[in-house]
Amino acid sequence: MESLNPRIRLLWIAQGVLVAAVLGVVLAAVDQWVRPVPTAALGAVVALVLAAGTLYAIRLYQIWQFELQDDALYLERGVVTLVETAVPFVRVQHVDTQFGPIERALGLSSVVVYTAGSRNADVRIPGLTPDRARELQDALRDLAIESEADDAV
Amino acid sequence: MNRLHPLSAAAYALQYGFFWLWIPVVFVVVLSGIFDPIRAAWVPIAAPLGFLFGTAYGVVYYYRFGYEITSDTVDVASGVVARRDREIPYGRIQNVDIRQSVFQRLFGLATVSIETAGGGDTEAALNFVSETEANRLQAEIRRRTAEAKDRRRERKRDRSVAGTDSTVVGPEPPDVEEGDASVPSEDVSSGSDAERPPEAGEEPRAAEDGTRVRSRRPAEEPAQEGTTLGPVADRDRREDPTRHPQQQPLFDLEPRELLLYSFTSFRPAAVAAALFVFFFATETILEAFITAAQPFGGPADLGTGDPASYGILTIVSGVISILVTYAISVAYTFATYYDFQLGRVGDDFVYERGLLQRYSGSIPAEKVQSVTVTDNPLQRLIEYGGLWVETAGYGPESNGGSQSAVPLAKHGRVYRFAENLTGVETPSFESPSPIARRRYAVRYSLVAAAFVAIAFGVSTLTPFESWYVAAAAFLAVPPAAHLRYVHIGYYVGDDHLVIRSGFWRRRTTVIPYYRIQTVSARRSIFQRRLGLASLVVDTASSRSFFWSSTTIYDVDLEDARAVREASRERLQTALRERAEADDVGLSVDFT
Numbered sequence: 179m180e181s182l183n184p185r186i187r188l189l190w191i192a193q194g195v196l197v198a199a200v201l202g203v204v205l206a207a208v209d210q211w212v213r214p215v216p217t218a219a220l221g222a223v224v225a226l227v228l229a230a231g232t233l234y235a236i237r238l239y240q241i242w243q244f245e246l247q248d249d250a251l252y253l254e255r256g257v258v259t260l261v262e263t264a265v266p267f268v269r270v271q272h273v274d275t276q277f278g279p280i281e282r283a284l285g286l287s288s289v290v291v292y293t294a295g296s297r298n299a300d301v302r303i304p305g306l307t308p309d310r311a312r313e314l315q316d317a318l319r320d321l322a323i324e325s326e327a328d329d330a331v
Numbered sequence: 332m333n334r335l336h337p338l339s340a341a342a343y344a345l346q347y348g349f350f351w352l353w354i355p356v357v358f359v360v361v362l363s364g365i366f367d368p369i370r371a372a373w374v375p376i377a378a379p380l381g382f383l384f385g386t387a388y389g390v391v392y393y394y395r396f397g398y399e400i401t402s403d404t405v406d407v408a409s410g411v412v413a414r415r416d417r418e419i420p421y422g423r424i425q426n427v428d429i430r431q432s433v434f435q436r437l438f439g440l441a442t443v444s445i446e447t448a449g450g451g452d453t454e455a456a457l458n459f460v461s462e463t464e465a466n467r468l469q470a471e472i473r474r475r476t477a478e479a480k481d482r483r484r485e486r487k488r489d490r491s492v493a494g495t496d497s498t499v500v501g502p503e504p505p506d507v508e509e510g511d512a513s514v515p516s517e518d519v520s521s522g523s524d525a526e527r528p529p530e531a532g533e534e535p536r537a538a539e540d541g542t543r544v545r546s547r548r549p550a551e552e553p554a555q556e557g558t559t560l561g562p563v564a565d566r567d568r569r570e571d572p573t574r575h576p577q578q579q580p581l582f583d584l585e586p587r588e589l590l591l592y593s594f595t596s597f598r599p600a601a602v603a604a605a606l607f608v609f610f611f612a613t614e615t616i617l618e619a620f621i622t623a624a625q626p627f628g629g630p631a632d633l634g635t636g637d638p639a640s641y642g643i644l645t646i647v648s649g650v651i652s653i654l655v656t657y658a659i660s661v662a663y664t665f666a667t668y669y670d671f672q673l674g675r676v677g678d679d680f681v682y683e684r685g686l687l688q689r690y691s692g693s694i695p696a697e698k699v700q701s702v703t704v705t706d707n708p709l710q711r712l713i714e715y716g717g718l719w720v721e722t723a724g725y726g727p728e729s730n731g732g733s734q735s736a737v738p739l740a741k742h743g744r745v746y747r748f749a750e751n752l753t754g755v756e757t758p759s760f761e762s763p764s765p766i767a768r769r770r771y772a773v774r775y776s777l778v779a780a781a782f783v784a785i786a787f788g789v790s791t792l793t794p795f796e797s798w799y800v801a802a803a804a805f806l807a808v809p810p811a812a813h814l815r816y817v818h819i820g821y822y823v824g825d826d827h828l829v830i831r832s833g834f835w836r837r838r839t840t841v842i843p844y845y846r847i848q849t850v851s852a853r854r855s856i857f858q859r860r861l862g863l864a865s866l867v868v869d870t871a872s873s874r875s876f877f878w879s880s881t882t883i884y885d886v887d888l889e890d891a892r893a894v895r896e897a898s899r900e901r902l903q904t905a906l907r908e909r910a911e912a913d914d915v916g917l918s919v920d921f922t
Binding site: 203207210249250256258260261262264265266268269270271272273274275276278279281282292294295301315322323 | 366416454859903
């Protein structure tokens with residue numbers, strides 16, 4: 179089983195910071211327009227969200243694992259609900275590599291695998307180095323082309 | 332990497348310019364209300380800055396967008412800051428569409444969209460390229476897709492020859508797959524097809540906004556239109572019984588079954604209809620309620636009355652509303668499923684139904700993903716059930732999802748249908764772990780506790796005082812938990828997985844292994860503590876809003892893992908077998 183790049187924790191923490199910031203602005207707006215909110219309460223809420231977000235990010239990193247097995251891509255992830263998914267290569271429709279602004283700054287990239295399914299139809303593996311993402315994309319593409327199915331659905 | 336037509340740069344610049352114009356404006360206005368140093372007077376500066384930024388973004392977007400046709404995939408790379416590199420293997424491409432709006436036609440431009448199975452979105456949209464380039468792309472992708480298919484077929488043949496270790500010397504054994512393999516070779520090699528007249532699989536269509544769409548299935552499948560729904564004039568069907576000469580009738584809904592179906596099923600749409608009527612004529616209806624409640628001791632009018640008479644009014648109007656909604660639901664079901672007929676034409680199931688407006692549709696057998704038998708408590712009481720067929724849909728006019736194949740019939744008949752249709756053996760269901768029942772009891776107790784808490788909250792705000800009466804909700808917890816538990820079951824068959832769950836709307840779904848897309852074992856923190864897992868089996872169907880994915884709830888982790896491994900293995904075996912047998916996998920004898 180392969181783990182993600184440790185830097186992914188920074189991305190997830192950054193997402194937590196973003197949530198905390200939005201929450202802070204919302205509380206400030208409530209303070210301004212609806213009813214006064216004590217600054218200490220505001221700070222406490224923001225700090226709590228930050229702490230929870232950081233713990234969540236660290237735990238998620240510990241849990242996240244994936245593997246290319248002989249017939250399927252296998253993933254384990256999730257803090258609250260642990261999900262183990264197997265995506266057979268025959269079912270892979272197409273493969274993306276993606277990265278957003280924060281991922282780019284951290285030198286990370288994601289691979290997204292699409293199936294024709296209705297739920298879990300796109301499976302994302304975040305936190306890969308760009309080289310590894312490319313490699314995985316190529317491997318998955320070759321495996322998808324090689325594994326034959328008359329109809330993908 | 333190829334670029335789009337240079338005019339798209341201008342189009343993107345304008346599009347993003349006007350989009351980004353608003354973002355700083357909204358930001359400044361909102362933040363100026365919250366934080367003092369930011370002032371609303373900055374808007375005239377912020378707006379043009381936003382526009383400029385958007386324009387620049389649009390131009391950069393154009394320069395950063397590339398597409399390429401490689402030997403095994405179509406690649407599309409896009410994104411300015413966030414990047415996306417997409418590779419679509421030819422084998423998975425279902426459709427290549429060329430769209431032209433009025434403006435695009437004026438400038439000789441076109442939008443090419445490439446679709447694969449599943450997913451609502453277009454997988455790759457080239458917005459836009461020149462007309463000649465669009466035609467070239469369509470032809471090229473089609474050629475490569477056909478090649479990919481041929482290669483696959485050859486490999487398969489090689490393998491089967493090697494596998495049987497044939498001693499045949501000389502001419503190749505006759506190709507058993509000829510029927511399927513008849514890709515017209517001259518068609519594949521004839522380069523540009525711009526001048527050729529439209530043919531099957533390539534139909535010019537006019538969308539409502541004057542956009543011209545040309546769609547093409549590159550794999551040269553027979554013109555398979557998925558499910559075509561639409562009103563058919565009743566008299567057409569009646570006067571021309573020879574329209575489907577080879578149609579083989581499979582099921583007719585008898586009047587008795589239609590009535591039973593109408594009275595035992597409930598349509599949520601009826602609630603919406605009743606609410607709509609209520610909002611439309613609120614006053615008249617309120618007056619009618621008051622008049623109806625008066626004989627039972629209701630208030631003389633809305634203004635005067637005591638708590639008791641208001642209570643009576645509430646009860647009377649509640650009963651009337653429920654009855655009316657039920658009546659609407661019955662009428663709606665009756666009109667929708669009146670004279671339902673199911674038949675078979677070639678590889679497709681065709682159905683017809685409707686009283687005021689006849690609907691007919693087809694269910695392509697090769698697109699069938701799973702088959703579901705549904706029933707509600709009332710229907711179970713009289714031992715009836717309905718059969719639904721889930722198909723995968725793609726393309727602009729086909730819609731996947733659930734279609735009713737048998738609205739209602741005796742359980743025995745429905746199960747026989749389902750077994751004949753899929754070839755599944757009669758399942759013997761296994762139950763989830765008994766711990767699950769405890770889990771549901773805890774869950775429903777929490778719901779009951781919340782209910783009591785709400786009642787208590789209401790009692791503090793209103794004259795209503797006996798909130799503890801709500802505690803009666805706890806009495807419903809044990810039966811509710813038990814009923815949920817006993818209606819969960821699963822069966823791991825030779826070629827199929829059968830999954831059952833639900834009390835109010837029990838669904839028994841038969842999924843052939845070769846239709847499985849992904850299998851996931853999910854464990855929430857509570858499930859992990861109890862050593863349970865839920866297994867979610869995803870197929871390309873059931874995309875509908877109301878029907879959740881088929882899930883085996885709360886089995887022991889070991890069992891869940893075993894079922895997952897079994898499904899994976901059997902998917903591979905089934906795919907191999909299918910590749911060898913090359914059949915549709917559905918029995919033709921439905922009855």
